[in-house]
Structure formats: C-alpha cells, structure tokens
Amino acid sequence: MKSKAIHFLAAFTALLCMLAVLPTQAQAEDAPNIVVEMSLDGTEIEAGQPITLTYSITGGTQPFISLSISMTSYCSDNTSFEVCRIDNPPLQGTLTGIPLYGDELLASLALVDTNLGFQYFSIDSIPIINSLDYTPITIDITPSTLTPNAGEPVTFTYEIAGNASPLLSYSHINYSSNYTYSNGEDYGYEYMNIDTLSGTFSYTPPHEGIVTLDVTALLNFEDGAGKLVQPTFTLDVQPAGTEKPARTPGDVNDDGTVNMRDALALLKKLADWDVSINASNADCNADGTVNMRDALLLLKKLADWDVTLQ
Ligand code: CA
Ligand code: CA
Numbered sequence: 016m017k018s019k020a021i022h023f024l025a026a027f028t029a030l031l032c033m034l035a036v037l038p039t040q041a042q043a044e045d046a047p048n049i050v051v052e053m054s055l056d057g058t059e060i061e062a063g064q065p066i067t068l069t070y071s072i073t074g075g076t077q078p079f080i081s082l083s084i085s086m087t088s089y090c091s092d093n094t095s096f097e098v099c100r101i102d103n104p105p106l107q108g109t110l111t112g113i114p115l116y117g118d119e120l121l122a123s124l125a126l127v128d129t130n131l132g133f134q135y136f137s138i139d140s141i142p143i144i145n146s147l148d149y150t151p152i153t154i155d156i157t158p159s160t161l162t163p164n165a166g167e168p169v170t171f172t173y174e175i176a177g178n179a180s181p182l183l184s185y186s187h188i189n190y191s192s193n194y195t196y197s198n199g200e201d202y203g204y205e206y207m208n209i210d211t212l213s214g215t216f217s218y219t220p221p222h223e224g225i226v227t228l229d230v231t232a233l234l235n236f237e238d239g240a241g242k243l244v245q246p247t248f249t250l251d252v253q254p255a256g257t258e259k260p261a262r263t264p265g266d267v268n269d270d271g272t273v274n275m276r277d278a279l280a281l282l283k284k285l286a287d288w289d290v291s292i293n294a295s296n297a298d299c300n301a302d303g304t305v306n307m308r309d310a311l312l313l314l315k316k317l318a319d320w321d322v323t324l325q
Contacts, residue, residue, distance in 0.1 A: 064301075065111050068109060070084060071106065080128070081103065082124075096269065115146070163254050172214075175212045175234060266296045277319055285305075285306065
C-alpha cells in the first residue's frame with residue numbers, strides 16, 4: 016500500500032482547493048475539537064460498482080467557512096480520479112460514488128473552521144479491483160540550462176499529455192527552492208497557476224552556488240482525472256558574468272567540424288551505444304537536454320534545411 020503518498024496527495028489537493036478561503040488568524044485557545052466519523056459500506060470495491068460513505072461531523076465552530084467530502088481513486092502511476100465530491104453538505108449524511116479506474120479508493124473530508132483553520136480527515140484506503148483501462152497523464156519539464164549565471168533566468172518548458180480529454184480545469188505548477196552556499200542558506204517559494212497544456216515558467220537564481228528546485232505540479236482535468244508530479248532539478252549557479260565555455264553546436268564528436276559523423280555519433284548515443292560525445296555541442300536546440308529532437312535538428316541542418324543550431 017502507498018497510503019502515505021495518497022494521504023499527502025489528497026490533503027495537498029484539498030488544501031489547494033481551499034487556499035482561497037483559508038483564514039490567517041491564529042488558532043483560538045478554546046476552540047472545540049472537531050470529531051469526524053466516516054465509514055464505507057465495503058472493504059474492497061469492484062470497478063463500476065457503487066460504494067457509499069457514511070459520515071458525521073461534530074464540534075468545531077459552525078457554520079464552517081467551507082466543507083467538502085470526496086472519494087478519489089488512485090492509480091499506481093499517481094494518476095488519480097475524483098469519483099465523487101460534495102461541497103458544503105449537511106453535517107451528517109451519505110455520499111455514493113462509482114469508481115472506474117485505479118487500485119485504491121480514499122475517502123476524505125476537508126474543512127475550514129473560523130478558529131481552527133484548515134482541517135483534513137480521511138479513513139484508510141480500500142482496494143479497487145478490476146480497474147478499467149485509462150490513459151496515464153504525463154508532464155515533461157525541461158530546463159533551458161542546469162548551469163545558469165546568477166541573476167540570469169532559467170526557463171522551464173513544460174508539456175502535458177496523455178489524458179483522454181485533456182482540458183485542464185484547475186492546475187498548478189509551483190516550486191519551492193533551496194539554495195545552499197558556503198556562507199549560509201537561503202530559500203524561496205513561488206507559485207503559479209497554469210491553464211494550458213504546454214508553456215514555460217522561469218526561475219532566476221539570485222546567488223552563485225548549488226540550488227535545488229523542488230517542483231510540485233498538481234494537474235486536474237475537467238473529467239475528474241488528476242496527477243501530482245514532483246521532479247527535482249539541481250542547478251550549479253555560476254557567478255554573474257561568467258563566460259560560457261566556447262561551444263560548436265552540432266559538433267557532437269568534438270573534432271572541430273559538423274558533419275554526418277556527428278549525427279551518427281548522436282544517434283548511437285541515443286541508442287545507448289558506448290560512445291563519448293560533447294553533450295553541450297550535442298544539445299543542438301539548447302534546451303538543456305540531449306534527445307531525439309537534437310538529432311532531428313542536426314539531420315535537417317546537414318540536409319540543408321533552413322534550421323539553426325543553437
Ligand atoms: Ca564533428
Ligand atoms: Ca536539446
């Protein structure tokens with residue numbers, strides 16, 4: 016079971032949904048405890064069959080600023096599907112949903128109390144058997160460089176694909192960043208919403224040193240599918256004004272000329288042959304990674320297409 020990850024994802028999702036109404040005052044000393052009871056009418060569920068959650072909420076300072084109850088199914092690749100959800104329901108009742116995908120079902124309840132702030136509750140997830148097929152969601156995030164100069168922006172290009180009905184209803188790419196240097200520590204946090212399937216965001220490191228960027232991307236689609244991805248990028252930030260080493264885009268084998276031998280070397284490398292290449296020169300489109308796009312660009316250049324190696 017991967018319940019910890021699921022609970023984190025569910026709580027994180029609920030928190031983001033409620034950020035807009037989260038009060039900022041400190042917790043009151045005499046706020047009454049909130050007691051939530053939840054139970055499901057089964058210990059496992061067959062995909063396509065209904066399952067019912069029975070819940071009750073007592074305590075807290077009512078009325079709550081917001082209250083939502085949901086059942087979400089989770090797949091092994093971190094794709095999730097909202098099975099059902101109800102906002103601002105009565106303080107006790109039932110909620111019925113029909114999971115179609117995934118291998119675990121989690122019921123959770125999130126509320127914002129005037130005095131207690133954001134509160135999150137859930138019960139142990141139960142297995143889903145015989146999930147229907149689904150198309151996993153993917154997101155690629157590619158930095159323009161991993162060795163920027165201080166004060167110069169790094170552009171991250173993202174591309175989301177894979178969902179059958181890929182209309183983002185609500186999504187976030189945000190990142191926290193930690194910088195470490197020899198004389199101390201610094202950190203930062205930024206947050207942005209995205210509503211397109213591809214685009215860019217940027218980060219400008221303020222100092223030289225090693226910077227770890229922990230990106231969190233939470234994607235939600237109109238059909239109820241979602242995905243949380245958390246890639247990490249490590250930037251080796253150079254002092255401001257550092258000259259980049261001279262490079263010859265396309266000279267993959269580093270012999271001073273750009274010709275078909277370079278294209279062959281790159282294709283071999285991409286096919287995991289044991290060849291050494293100049294990775295900086297091989298990054299023909301200067302997007303920070305070496306992949307088939309670079310090989311195609313180089314082949315076009317060698318065939319006299321009107322393209323430019325960068
Ligand atoms: Ca060459
Ligand atoms: Ca490239």
